[in-house]
Amino acid sequence: MGFSERVCQICGVSFNVGRIRTKDEPTKAGWGGRLRGNSPVFDPECEADGCANEERMIPEFVCHDGSVSEAEQAIEHLAGPSCISTSGYSGHRITWKEMKDCTQVQCLKYKASDWEPEPGDEDFVLQSRDAFLTGISTGAPDEFEVHRLEPVRHGVRDTPMTNELLDDDSEDGMPMHAQCFQVFRELSIRKFGRTDIDSLIDLWAQQGSMENRFDDFQETLDLQLVVHQLHRHVPGTEYMVAHPHDVEGLNDLIDRCTINGAAHTDAVFENSDDKAHVADPFASLPPELRLMLLLQLERTDVTNLRLVSRSFQQLPQKYFHNLITTEMPRVWEIDNQEPGTINWHQLWCALSAADGGAGVDELVRAWVTDGEYLHVSAEL
Ligand SMILES: [Zn+2]
Ligand SMILES: [Zn+2]
Structure with a gap:
C-alpha cells in the first residue's frame, strides 16, 4: 500500500504543503512537504521563464523523534514569475507569511x-x-x-x-x-x-x-484538483493554504476606509438633474422606506433602479454596509466597527477589487492544468 495522506478534516487540504521561494527571498521562505523532509522543493520538470534549480546547504535540524539530521547539500527550485511547478506554491503568487501555520496540526x-x-x-x-x-x-x-x-x-x-x-x-x-x-x-x-x-x-x-x-x-472542484497522493500545488489554488484569520493587508485596507473628520457624507454618488423632469413615484417615500426597498433588491436591480429613478441616484452608506455583511459574511474584522466610522462604499469597492483575483486564478488553473481541469469541469 502506498503513501496515504491525512488531511485537515475541516477544509480537506493537506498539511504537507511546500513553497518555492523566489531568488530574492530568504531561505526560510522555501520548504518542501513531508516526503522531502526539511529539504526545499526540487522540480527538474519546471523550465518556466525565470525559474532555476540551484544548490543550497540544508543545515542540521531536530527530527520529530529528537534525533538531529546531518547538514546536507540539496538542489532547490527557485520560482520565476511564471513558475508552473505543482510541487510547491510559487513565492510570486503567495507570500510565506500568508502560508503561516499551514503545515501545523x-x-x-x-x-x-x-x-x-x-x-x-x-x-x-x-x-x-x-x-x-x-x-x-x-x-x-x-x-x-x-x-x-x-x-x-x-x-x-x-x-x-x-x-x-x-x-x-x-x-x-x-x-x-x-x-x-x-x-x-x-x-x-x-x-x-x-x-x-x-x-x-x-x-x-x-x-x-x-x-x-x-x-x-x-x-x-478545487479539492479534487489538489488532493492526490501528494498535495498538488496547482497554481491558482494558493488561497486554500492561506491563513484565514491573519489576512495580510486586510486591516490596513479597512483602516484606509476609516472616516476622519466631519467631511463625510452619508450619500454615495453624485445627484444629477438629468431626470428632474421624470415623474418619480418613489420621491414621496422617506429615506428609511427607500433603504428598506434597496435591501430587498439584487445588485443588478439596484443598478437599473438608479438609471430610472432620481430618488435612488444616491445610495446611503448603510446599503453598502449591508452588501458587505451579506455577500462577504466572513469578513469578521468589521464586526465591531461602528456604522458611522467607515466609508462602507469605499470598503466595498476595495474588498471587491481584492476578491477579483479569484477570476484570474480560474484562468491560471485552466492554463496550467490544461486537460485535467477541463476534465474535472466536465464531470459537473
Ligand atoms: Zn484546514
Ligand atoms: Zn518553476
Whole structure:
C-alpha cells in the first residue's frame, strides 16, 4: 500500500504543503512537504521563464523523534514569475507569511474514561462530554502520526490521526489546521452560542471519510484538483493554504476606509438633474422606506433602479454596509466597527477589487492544468 495522506478534516487540504521561494527571498521562505523532509522543493520538470534549480546547504535540524539530521547539500527550485511547478506554491503568487501555520496540526481526541481537567483547558473543553483539544504541532505530520504537539495537553505529545475512524477503541485524533478549528469555533458560537466540539467529533466518528472529509459532504472542484497522493500545488489554488484569520493587508485596507473628520457624507454618488423632469413615484417615500426597498433588491436591480429613478441616484452608506455583511459574511474584522466610522462604499469597492483575483486564478488553473481541469469541469 502506498503513501496515504491525512488531511485537515475541516477544509480537506493537506498539511504537507511546500513553497518555492523566489531568488530574492530568504531561505526560510522555501520548504518542501513531508516526503522531502526539511529539504526545499526540487522540480527538474519546471523550465518556466525565470525559474532555476540551484544548490543550497540544508543545515542540521531536530527530527520529530529528537534525533538531529546531518547538514546536507540539496538542489532547490527557485520560482520565476511564471513558475508552473505543482510541487510547491510559487513565492510570486503567495507570500510565506500568508502560508503561516499551514503545515501545523491540531487534533480533537476522545476523552479517556479517567480524563481529568488540567490548567489551561478552555471552557468548551471542560464542558464537553467527549472531546478535548491537543496542542499544535511544530511542523508537518508523518503519514499517520503527528509529533511534537505544543503545549502537551493531557499527556498527548504525539498521536496517531485519521480522517476515517474505523475502530471505536482507536487512539486516533481528528486532524485539523488550528486556524480551521478557529473558523469552526467562530461559526459554532454564532450559530449555537457555544463551541460545540461534541457534535464535531461525533460527525467525524460517524461520517469521517478518507475520500472527502465527511460522507455526503459537498466537495469543491478545487479539492479534487489538489488532493492526490501528494498535495498538488496547482497554481491558482494558493488561497486554500492561506491563513484565514491573519489576512495580510486586510486591516490596513479597512483602516484606509476609516472616516476622519466631519467631511463625510452619508450619500454615495453624485445627484444629477438629468431626470428632474421624470415623474418619480418613489420621491414621496422617506429615506428609511427607500433603504428598506434597496435591501430587498439584487445588485443588478439596484443598478437599473438608479438609471430610472432620481430618488435612488444616491445610495446611503448603510446599503453598502449591508452588501458587505451579506455577500462577504466572513469578513469578521468589521464586526465591531461602528456604522458611522467607515466609508462602507469605499470598503466595498476595495474588498471587491481584492476578491477579483479569484477570476484570474480560474484562468491560471485552466492554463496550467490544461486537460485535467477541463476534465474535472466536465464531470459537473
Ligand atoms: Zn484546514
Ligand atoms: Zn518553476
